[in-house]
Amino acid sequence: MDAMDRAIINELQGGFPISEHPYADVAGKLAIPEADLISRIKALLASGMLSRFGPMYHAERLGGGLTLAAISVPEDRFDAVAEQVNAHDEVAHNYARDHEMNMWFVLATETPERIEQVISKIEAETGLPVVNMPKQEEFYIGLRLAV
Amino acid sequence: MSSGQIIDAVDRLIIKATQDGLPLDSRPYHVLAERLGLDPDDVMARLRTMLGSGVIRRIGAVPNHYKLGYGANGMSVWNVHDDAIATAGAEVGGLDFVSHCYRRPRHLPGWPYNLFAMVHGLDRDEVEAKVTAIDKLLGARVEAHEVLYSTRILKKTGLRLVA
Numbered sequence: 001m002d003a004m005d006r007a008i009i010n011e012l013q014g015g016f017p018i019s020e021h022p023y024a025d026v027a028g029k030l031a032i033p034e035a036d037l038i039s040r041i042k043a044l045l046a047s048g049m050l051s052r053f054g055p056m057y058h059a060e061r062l063g064g065g066l067t068l069a070a071i072s073v074p075e076d077r078f079d080a081v082a083e084q085v086n087a088h089d090e091v092a093h094n095y096a097r098d099h100e101m102n103m104w105f106v107l108a109t110e111t112p113e114r115i116e117q118v119i120s121k122i123e124a125e126t127g128l129p130v131v132n133m134p135k136q137e138e139f140y141i142g143l144r145l146a147v
Numbered sequence: 148m149s150s151g152q153i154i155d156a157v158d159r160l161i162i163k164a165t166q167d168g169l170p171l172d173s174r175p176y177h178v179l180a181e182r183l184g185l186d187p188d189d190v191m192a193r194l195r196t197m198l199g200s201g202v203i204r205r206i207g208a209v210p211n212h213y214k215l216g217y218g219a220n221g222m223s224v225w226n227v228h229d230d231a232i233a234t235a236g237a238e239v240g241g242l243d244f245v246s247h248c249y250r251r252p253r254h255l256p257g258w259p260y261n262l263f264a265m266v267h268g269l270d271r272d273e274v275e276a277k278v279t280a281i282d283k284l285l286g287a288r289v290e291a292h293e294v295l296y297s298t299r300i301l302k303k304t305g306l307r308l309v310a
């Protein structure tokens with residue numbers, strides 16, 4: 001990754017135009033040929049430096065449900081429980097964290113009602129209580145990581 | 148919460164076709180339109196509308212923090228006085244090193260925290276320094292805080308529409 005890759009990542013976090021030739025628009029700003037920009041984005045995606053490039057959709061505004069939930073999992077059952085939780089398609093992300101509540105996952109569902117159903121199912125399958133922490137307010141921020 | 152009716156069946160087609168990303172072609176919206184049998188101007192107009200209504204947060208790149216060297220990811224959680232949460236949240240959310248900032252319900256007695264702010268850093272020392280900066284900013288408005296570091300990614304996929 002070189003300075004131009006970093007400039008591209010920083011530029012693309014801010015927003016991508018909706019136009020006939022949007023890559024050419026962005027390439028013009030960065031003073032590189034359009035074809036270079038496209039091939040660099042491809043390479044950044046292929047190497048995993050970028051995990052995604054495209055529209056970011058807002059689950060709740062699509063009519064779906066979204067929440068953050070946590071479980072205190074006994075260490076000796078951690079991997080087995082992770083498998084049980086991850087088996088649900090509605091689990092979008094799942095992270096191990098260094099706390100008594102050591103498993104934190106995001107549920108994204110097609111309908112708001114489905115959140116409770118998935119949580120109940122996970123509780124039944126694992127025998128562990130799930131703490132549901134839906135957001136009550138979002139203090140928004142365009143995520144911009146200067147790289 | 149808004150209803151799902153602000154998008155229609157054609158919008159859903161566009162959403163499904165772009166969940167994995169935008170075509171890496173000189174005219175990505177035209178490629179999309181062709182795949183879906185739609186008019187390119189209609190596709191672009193619908194994307195603009197969804198961007199305007201917030202159905203699309205933004206169009207752009209999602210960097211992989213870990214691959215870029217930002218190996219430390221701390222979920223800082225704060226017990227903020229209820230009467231101060233709105234202003235405190237806005238201030239913390241406005242910091243450039245905070246990627247997500249939400250108010251969430253407390254679960255007493257074990258979980259007194261009502262403000263979550265995700266902090267990224269090259270290492271834990273950098274995250275700690277940023278958390279100290281948040282602590283100073285919040286001052287007397289906060290009772291207690293903790294930082295929960297991620298130790299492993301167990302699963303990571305994007306939002307998926309199945310219907």
